[in-house]
Amino acid sequence: MDTAIRKMPIGIQSFEDIRRDNYVYVDKTEIVYRLATMGKPYFLSRPRRFGKSLLISTLEAYFLGKKDLFKGLAIEKLEQDWVTYPVLHLDLNAEKYDSPEALNKMLELHLNRWEDTYGKREGEATLSGRFANIIRQANQQTGRQVVVLIDEYDKPLLQALGKEELLDAYRSTLKAFYGVLKSADPFLKFVFLTGVTKFAQVSVFSDLNQLMDISMHPDYITACGITGEELAANFHPELERIAKENHLTEKEIVELMKRKYDGYHFNEQSVGIFNPFSVLNAFNSRRLDYFWFQTGTPTFLVELLKKSEYDLRKVIDGLETQASAFTEYRADANNPIPLIYQSGYLTIKEYDREFQLYKLEFPNEEVRYGFLSFIAPFYTSITDDDKGFYIGKFVQELRAGNVDAFLTRLRAFFADFPYELNARTERHYQVVFYLVFKLMGQFCDAEVRSARGRADAVVKTKDYIYVFEFKLDGSASEALEQIEHKGYLIPYTADGRQLVKVGVSFDAEERNIGEWEIRY
Template sequence: MEQVRKLPIGIQTFEKLREGNYLYVDKTAMVYQLASASVPYFLSRPRRFGKSLLLSTFEAYFEGRKDLFQGLAIEKLETEWESYPVFHLDLNARKYETFADLTAMLNQYLERWELKYGTEKQDRSPEERFAYMIEQAYEQTGKQVVVLVDEYDKPLLQALLDESLLSEYRRTLKAFYGVLKSSDRYLRFVFLTGVTKFSQVSVFSDLNQLNDISMKPAYATVCGITKEELVRTFAPEIDALCVKYGESFDEILTRLTLMYDGYHFEETAAGVFNPFSLLNVFDGCKFDHYWFQTGTPTYLVDLLKESDYDLRLLVDGMEVDASAFSEYRAEVGNPLPMIYQSGYLTIKGYDREVYLYTLGFPNDEVRYGFLNFLLPYYTEVSSDATGFHIAKFMRELRNGEVDAFMERLKIFFSGIPYELSDNTERHYQAIFYVVFALLGQFVSTEVRSARGRADAVVKTQDAVYVFEFKLNGSAEEALRQIDDRGYLIPYTLEGRRLVKVGVNFSKETRNIDRYIVEE
């Protein structure tokens, strides 16, 4: 009987992974390279990208667990295997709804360390106790201390729009993390991870020696799975997908790439796949949107709603300089850094002459998952119902039923509560935009991202539909614009029916006022 290969879904502990004989994509050469220096590091990566497993790997390495690294790259690199005292703080395991929640989490770890190294200062502030523990661990063991902090920003993200609570969290964490600078002489290695970098200025202002490797090419693939690693480690699982879907190895690899690849954390670096999604595809032998099933990015939605950000800028990519997406703060007026750092956008290109990055959705899982997730917040259509609506829209266009499509769009808009709409052109444009972008799951679609293109183009097997929308204008005006600007010209040689749809949207009724269909 063939032995079942064990996929490490949800396994975040290196010891458990290795002792349980789970499949492992070997990142230990980079672990050794990082650990060889006594530099304090910071790494920002999206959720479910393997940050916790990376820190657990460092923990095992600095505890001298040579037995766990047999057969891995680091086994040929490390000769000493020294053991150091390790303080591993994981802030991901709790909801931080009040200041007491953060205090309780810090106390939980401090009390555990104090049982080992002394309780003499247990009545002092968290930062004093932390500093004392580091000093005592050094003096009692004769070895410098290793500090690992996982998801340093979890409390801050949960208080993002509560300025009072956010201020308390910042003050406490700034003092706590500041210990890592004042205790430098006692420290062998420091590594902090998080989803975002927005709090660096305020929270880490005293820790200015941090080496931020989030966008450094040498470590761009330290989390995530490259295509080479995918094929080398998971070929049998890819073969199983080939059998199920009746496709070749290369065809399945292409599907996996479109759905889950495309994260670039530096402009020249190889793309990486989302490891959580890949493992779940292999486990269930089924393509699906797994990353979005693990939790809703409510902090990001709150920020987008507060900012009235133009969602149309996201779909086809945008050019920005580095400061636009990597700055160390979150602002209601500019949610782009948070969108990027949270994994919903990634680097898709770089123009060296003008120093501009192109940001876009990394893959189809993120594109459609993100848009499906956002639609209820703009329309109050439930996420369960969204797929039903979009599928209906798609079927009507495939059948050439433009009138039915437009009537369904009217019903869709009539169901949006008045209080959800700010009655601005951008709000309605965003809703149109998301609906047509979601159609891209089923048919080829384009939505306008630059001057000179129609608002939306939908291609079915038999026809090309070109839509132009006006707000408080006229359907005739929309139709004339399609002709005057030659929106149909790029599609004249495709051999399909060309259908023009001019639509006027009434600001007063908050719905489609009139539309005209012409072939």
């Protein structure tokens, strides 16, 4: 074995395991110390697989006084006392919550374990009552205030989206359970909750009003994830190795990783943050694949998008909104943007300080193409098995200059829509065009119109530049005339590649491409 190959902590969420078993660790302990000494009740929202559980585990090790685990880290110079506190760590991440009993069982498991340590009061039957008693007992027995760490507090709620009866049951249980944290405040040293979303209706945010949401706080932006500086400082051997195996320079591999995995911004002044799961997997496999998207299927997002009939093109192209519109999620609201943002599929890219407007976009290529590829079967006739084939063939035909084959395939693609999709509106078909051309962007320079005064689509290959105009209930000739009249070709006349104008009619009655004309 090459001893230069270091161990990447992929899927390892225990701080103690990482430190004892000599895995690579990006030092976040200065932030841990700041959290522990600057406040008491916190909430942090971050996307899945972003390091929330490891942060919770690090806090647990700190409050348990495990000084030896922190040797050589930033906190070693900051903490002098290393006091041991009673810690109640509730992890809701691993369970499948498909019934009220499943949530109750998970809470019971934790309560039983804590009661084995701190005792049980006879006659206390409710989950919330037992939780309150455990906190008081732990405080009395140890003489120290209690630390409560709750990981993925919202996992049951996310799994119940769209199932109102189940969602109400989970909401009722969690409202009472989390509400204990307010009444037990005198017995508590520190409270920290993580999750993906900030559900407005759960009492942790309506009743527990002293909870400090640090999701956009500048002091805690880098608590999870990897910054560019941390990448360079902690992973030089891995960058060197992956660059060599991919026949690139180290600078080139960093730029490629930035395009694929960087780009998360959690407030308007945030540095770019890399997805840690993708970075670690890339170093481990020495391939720049789309790792984060392969680990979870955001079905709840697709169902929410379809149910709300939200214009998917706004998500694809980016949208402007105020902070209040994406930082809090109401399960009964007809607005999927907060959940899409908090789940990590959109992030902050720009900020208009005068009007306090945020521009939300896909953070990077991994999320963009992962999201588009996943969502395509829900909006089109493309299946999971053949989406790569379809998009690949579309690109190959345009690279070869075969526009007829491309449009014939596109026509067959629309004709193959299942019955339930054929009842869709005109906007649905516009979204499908968006998806096809945006997915082609993985392999060639493909643009779809997002503003007036531009062609419907422009595709650039090595030898050709195609300008497409689609006319609804108009002729292909009229579409070509519009390309000429509006000057859509002017930006490309000095390019040197062959310019191809493509006018296409779209038959609303047939819900498909009609005739087309091509002019070179």
